Amino acid sequence: MLLDSLKADLAELDAQSLRRVRRSLDTPCGPHARVDGRDMLAFCSNDYLGLAAEPELAAALKAGADRWGSGSGASHLVSGHYTVHDELERRLAAFVGCERALYLSTGFMANSGVIPALVGRGDAIFADRLNHASLVDGALLSRADLHRYPHADLSALERALAASTAKRKLIVTDSVFSMDGDVAPLAELLALADRFDAWLMVDDAHGFGVLGPDGRGALREAGLASWRLVYIGTLGKAAGVSGAFVAGHADVVEWLMQKARTYIFTTGAPPALATALLKSLDLIEHGSERRRHLAALIEQLHSELKLQRWQLMPSRTPIQPIVIGDNAETVAAARALWDTGLWVPAIRPPTVPQGSARLRISLTAAHTHQDVERLVTALMQLEHAA
Numbered sequence: 520m521l522l523d524s525l526k527a528d529l530a531e532l533d534a535q536s537l538r539r540v541r542r543s544l545d546t547p548c549g550p551h552a553r554v555d556g557r558d559m560l561a562f563c564s565n566d567y568l569g570l571a572a573e574p575e576l577a578a579a580l581k582a583g584a585d586r587w588g589s590g591s592g593a594s595h596l597v598s599g600h601y602t603v604h605d606e607l608e609r610r611l612a613a614f615v616g617c618e619r620a621l622y623l624s625t626g627f628m629a630n631s632g633v634i635p636a637l638v639g640r641g642d643a644i645f646a647d648r649l650n651h652a653s654l655v656d657g658a659l660l661s662r663a664d665l666h667r668y669p670h671a672d673l674s675a676l677e678r679a680l681a682a683s684t685a686k687r688k689l690i691v692t693d694s695v696f697s698m699d700g701d702v703a704p705l706a707e708l709l710a711l712a713d714r715f716d717a718w719l720m721v722d723d724a725h726g727f728g729v730l731g732p733d734g735r736g737a738l739r740e741a742g743l744a745s746w747r748l749v750y751i752g753t754l755g756k757a758a759g760v761s762g763a764f765v766a767g768h769a770d771v772v773e774w775l776m777q778k779a780r781t782y783i784f785t786t787g788a789p790p791a792l793a794t795a796l797l798k799s800l801d802l803i804e805h806g807s808e809r810r811r812h813l814a815a816l817i818e819q820l821h822s823e824l825k826l827q828r829w830q831l832m833p834s835r836t837p838i839q840p841i842v843i844g845d846n847a848e849t850v851a852a853a854r855a856l857w858d859t860g861l862w863v864p865a866i867r868p869p870t871v872p873q874g875s876a877r878l879r880i881s882l883t884a885a886h887t888h889q890d891v892e893r894l895v896t897a898l899m900q901l902e903h904a905a
């Protein structure tokens with residue numbers, strides 16, 4: 520019985536063009552990928568600086584494995600914490616300009632652990648409606664009241680904050696929205712946090728390494744610093760490895776180390792990853808040429824792509840979505856691109872709101888101007904034919 524109803528649910532996903540496919544790559548992360556036996560030009564990864572397959576990073580990972588072995592053996596607070604983790608945390612904190620940082624295994628764990636450590640029953644969370652799923656889940660886990668304000672709507676947020684009688688308040692936002700590519704109004708959010716005595720948690724998964732001076736992230740780009748700011752950076756996107764960190768005031772980070780369950784009750788990430796991440800920080804810091812090239816590719820896409828019905832969103836970040844709207848039409852477009860050797864993912868509800876299915880192009884410093892030109896030509900032909 521149970522299995523029959525699950526089978527019916529799967530069939531329903533098919534009926535709504537919502538079943539996700541998983542493809543297997545047989546080449547390292549990069550624009551030129553062998554996928555399911557085909558040579559493709561890929562525009563899907565979050566490897567914004569092109570570091571994931573960088574030989575210097577792979578060499579650092581190998582050196583880390585030689586020095587530390589493969590596993591950490593325990594959770595951080597038991598015996599799975601190593602001096603190289605300390606070094607990484609010091610470097611991360613200094614890099615983003617915070618007093619202290621705590622390294623966690625993934626961004627999902629950082630977000631879903633930090634929120635319940637900061638607020639609980641009787642408190643209130645104010646979250647942008649387009650925040651990443653891990654922030655939503657963290658909010659639900661916390662049992663605090665959850666107010667989701669319309670995307671980037673500062674007056675709605677202000678009204679909700681003014682109406683709240685909660686003891687502790689937490690404003691939560693993505694810095695760069697992962698399916699739209701736009702950047703949150705961080706200075707205005709911090710001003711509201713100051714006015715209403717709230718924490719402001721900023722998930723910079725897509726900004727760390729890309730935005731700000733030397734890639735130091737969205738807060739540094741906006742020139743913001745405050746004990747109220749709880750900064751999340753992830754290390755599996757621009758940093759090209761994996762993991763995440765939370766950074767902020769030393770007492771806040773100490774509290775998170777004491778209370779975040781996704782930090783405490785999980786095996787520490789292999790210390791070799793920390794060795795690789797130290798190298799990654801060097802490459803990010805000295806990566807201005809990669810960031811300049813990436814910016815030129817974004818500029819090229821906007822100046823060359825001319826669409827009639829579909830809409831390229833006004834994003835200045837490597838995330839470049841084209842909204843098509845209808846699920847089936849979006850899937851058909853992705854399929855047609857695939858058939859010409861271009862890999863661009865179709866993003867559908869529930870990842871994005873109903874009626875706003877889109878192609879999500881992500882550009883990386885490993886792409887060339889010729890790669891973007893090929894994509895532009897294919898997209899314009901496709902829209903014309905559709």
Ligand code: PMP
Pocket residue numbers: 624625626627628630651653693697722724725753754755762763
């Ligand atoms: N936050 C945002 C905005 C993300 O896009 C993602 C990953 N897609 C995460 C957090 C989760 O990070 P991780 O992949 O390291 O778990």
